[in-house]
Amino acid sequence: MSNFYTDDPDLQRQLDTLDLRRIVALREDDYEQAADFSYAPRDYPDALDSYRRTLEIVGDIAGEFVAPRAEDVDRAGALLTDGEVCYAPGMQESLDRLTQADLMGITLPRRYGGLNFPVTVSVMIVEMISRADPALMNVFGLQDIAETVNKFAADEIKDAYLPRFASGEVTGSMALTEPEAGSDLQNVQLKAALGADGVWRLSGVKRFITNGCGQVSLVLARSEEGTTDARGLSMFLYERDSHMKIRRLEDKLGIHGSPTCELQFDEAPALLVGERRRGLTTYVMSLMNGARIAIAAQAQGIAEAAYRAASKYADERVQFGGPIRELTPVAAMLADMKVALEASRALLYETALIVDLKEGLERRIEQLQSGERAAAGDDELKELRADLKAMTRLAALYTPLAKACSTEMANRVAYDSLQIHGGSGYMRDFAVERHARDARITNIYEGTTQLQVVAALGGVLSGTLAARLDEYDAADLGATPELLARVRRARESWSAAIAHVRAADDTDFRDFHGRRLVEAAIDLICAYLLLRAAQHDARKLLVARYFVEQMGVRVEGAAQAVLDSAPAAIDTLQALGRD
DSSP states (O other): OOOTTTTOHHHHHHHHHSOOHHHHHHHTTTTGGGGTOTTSOSSHHHHHHHHHHHHHHHHHHIIIIIHHHHHHHHHHOOEEETTEEEOOHHHHHHHHHHHHTTOTTSSSOGGGTOOOOOHHHHHHHHHHHHHHOHHHHHHHTTTHHHHHHHHHSOHHHHHHHHHHHHHTSOOEEEEOOBTTBSSOGGGOOOEEEEOTTSOEEEEEEEEEEETTTSSEEEEEEEOSTTOOSGGGEEEEEEEOOTTEEEEEEOOOSSOTTSOEEEEEEEEEEEEEESSTTOIIIIIIHHHHHHHHHHHHHHHHHHHHHHHHHHHHHHHHOEETTEEGGGSHHHHHHHHHHHHHHHHHHHHHHHHHHHHHHHHHHHHHHHHHHHTSSOOSOHHHHHHHHHHHHHHHHHHHHHHHHHHHHHHHHHHHHHHHHHHHHGGGGGSTTSTHHHHHHHHTTTTTTTSOHHHHHHHHHHHHHHTHHHHHHHHHHHSOOTTOHHHHHHHHHHHHHHHHHHHHHHHHTOHHHHHHTHHHHHHHHHHHHHHHHHHHHHTTOHHHHHHHHHHHHHHHHHHHHHHHHHHTOOTTHHHHHHHHHHO
16 A cells, blocks of 8 residues: 555655644635635644645545556557547546545635645645656646636636636646747737627637646737737636647657647637736736746656655665665665755745745735725734735745756656666666656746746845845754854855856856856755754754755855856857857
8 A cells, every 4th residue: 555645754744844824824714714614624733634634635546546557647648539639548537536536626715616725735735646647747737727717817707617627527728838939928929809799719829738638728818919028918718619629749758648739729719817918927927836836846746756766676676795775876876866855845845835825915915905804904914015025026036946946856866766777777667767758847848947047046146035044044953053054154155156246247147157056045945944844853954964065065166166257258158159
């Protein structure tokens, strides 16, 4: 018997140690929802018990039902027949099982049939599902579509569609990308025209659309005639009918069970979500927080599966008279993998907490402004707005950091896992080759690592991160004084590198060193988070010690590389690129 929650002490530790009190109180309207819904929690311990029970259910489904089907799903893939997509049998069976367990509306409000769980708990669910089969996560994990509808659509749209998402009647897709608009979404050309009958109609092509066969799509389209930038784009909700054809399925390296579609819209009727002209600047940007975290959790799950495969193989494979785990080079690889996993997970759930608090504050402010809740006074609203401003800034910084960290880590762990398997790992007899293929897309879609660096760099250079690191540093980390001193030395080097880049006042020079500075920032955050976790956990102290020792070398090396260079280095870079 395998339960992907109860067999993972580090994942369980996240729920046990994360401080969700304020988040849950905001989400549950200070537990007033218990008066209207019998299954709403009455207090914080009741909420935690509900989360824990649900995570155990998901862990059981993931380990006992989904994972055994993953290999067959990968081999069968999805098929396009007569314009309709057919999932692999195991994929459909797993979706049905999750639907039967009422897990299709994890974060949606209860009035629509959802569970109203925090983002943090939903990320744990996504991680477990991804460990079992990341292709399933690409269908199941698209719940941010429903969340976007919940945040921005008119009440009649929410009433019509959200119960269908929560019940599992429909699945969705985010139809953003086009042949000429991948990362550069402001170049979207698919046209939305408002007819004389008051109906919007969509015409054009979307490409690389995950689960584009879903019954409901959020479509980014150009609604303003004559515009060429982001201000001409709006968001639309489209329900599958004869006006959209699936032209082809992409033949991919990995994630075979998840259909990636090219879509042709031909005067397809759609509903405007929110306001015109805010499709990219507001709604897609809001969607990005959830999308980045979801892919980070997907990568975390793949990495967990790959690490466990390597650990098992290292125990069972005997060479030179003993298990290869006893060979120092193999033991070092396994230690690196495990510590990287736990460091990345710490950042992932710290990020989820930030996004949770941001969303809870947004909702509470909206309630107060609309009169749905009585304010305690102007000071309350002022304090909430200040908190929201801070959390919004941190979410914009931490979500790209978490996405970059988890996805790059997953690729390294999958690579090393295959290496530990040796030649056997290159064969399809072992799941590790699938993990390596599946991991590869995670640092590409929903924004490449390079774009995550661009998104995070402003917060790294502006002082937003430095202020957060000050908060970590001021916490009670007394159990690890020598490790804290090592982190502080590394941070001093990083701060000097930041100052050097700022002083250069050269955009190309800043971008040239952007990845070094961002990766060092990720290392510093993870070091502080692991030190925090180590205060009351002897095993975490071992993890923190191992991580901090390596982190210090990496950060100081990166900082020195920045300090030793000057803007003139860009000339060499550009010259090499032209050869």
